[in-house]
Amino acid sequence: MKFSANLGFLWNDRPLxxxxxxxxxxxxxxxxxxxxYxxxxxxxxxxxxxxxxxxxxxxxxxxxVPAGDNGLSAIPGREDEARAAIDQAIAYARAIDTPNIHVMAGFANGDDARQVFVANLTYACEQAQPHGITILxxxxNKYDAPGYFLTTTAQALDVMDMVGAANLRLxxxxxxVQLMEGDLTHRIAALLPRIGHIQFASVPDRGAPDHGEINYAHIFRTIADLGYAAPLGAEYKPQGHTEHTLQWLANLR
Known part of the structure; x- marks a missing residue:
């Protein structure tokens, strides 16, 4: 297995x-x-x-963020801000040769929010496509981000189908997904053709993957057996110094 360090959480006490x-x-x-940025x-x-x-x-x-924002792209009336953020992300990704951009939906609900999200994602995919960039x-989950527009894989697939862009992935x-839906191995197998990146952390504390209710040795074997070879993203919150939480890296690789 190959692993990617999510530097939003790991070593986030250091400059990037x-x-x-x-x-x-x-x-x-x-x-x-x-x-x-x-x-x-x-x-x-x-x-x-x-x-x-x-x-x-x-x-x-x-x-x-101080006003409570957690993304912009599904919020009616803020389309200009959302598209400026998309343009900024594409420009930065191009400058450092990054292949994926996660477009954050934000806190919203209802049909109007879905239509706005679809429109902004359509824009993002159109702008990203000439540069070989995938939009994610x-x-x-509703516990960490109550009120966030996108909460389930089924909802994400519905949005992706409405956009209909080849460079939009999950x-x-x-x-x-464990907190909202469970059944990880079957869900990964079913959704793999639509997945652009996989991340992980322990449940319920979002720590390193060597404890908690998910058996990551089994999950990683399943992913490998399915033929997925891209690095898996370690997006967990270290308890203490990051270096002191990395025993899993050797054990689970």
Whole structure:
């Protein structure tokens, strides 16, 4: 198995270029991040070139976080902000050769929100396609993100079908899907043709994958047996220093 360090959580006490170097030293095969926009892309690119790691993905901006935003693309009336965030993400992804962008939906509900989300995703896919960039959408669980528009894989597939773009795929986060739907092995097998990236963390505490209710040794074997060979994203919250939580990396690889 190959693994990607999500630097939104791992080594997030360091500047992003330093976190990239730490992930390389720890033995990760790739990296991913949340919102890198405060760091010049040239600094990130230099760290990626130095380590030989690929930045697999990044997120669109959440919006006004102090006011409670967690994404913009499903919020009626904020289409201009949402598309500016999409444009920003594409420009940054191009600068550091990142193949995936997670377009965050935000807190919204109802048919109007779905139509806005579909329209913004259509825009994102059209803008990303000439650059070989895939757009990802991710269902978030209702406990950590109450009121978030996208909460289940079925809802995500419905949105994807409405958009109908070949470069729109599902971000399957085992942590969120287990909390909302369960049945991970069957669900991964059924959805694999629509999946663009897989992430993981323990349930229920969102820690390292060596404890909790999910048997990740079994999950990772299932994924490998299905022929999925891309790096899996370690998006968990370390309890203490990241280096002290990495025994799983050798044990589960």
């Amino acid at each position: 270029p330093a976190a990239i170097r730490a992930a390389k030293a720890a033995g990760f095969d790739a990296v991913e991040c949340h919102w890198p 405060d760091i010049p892309p040239s600094d990130v690119k230099s760290a990626l070139e130095e380590t030989g790691l690929k930045m697999l993905g990044l997120n669109t901006l959440r919006g006004n 959408i991710e269902p978030l 971000m399957f986060d085992c942590y969120h």
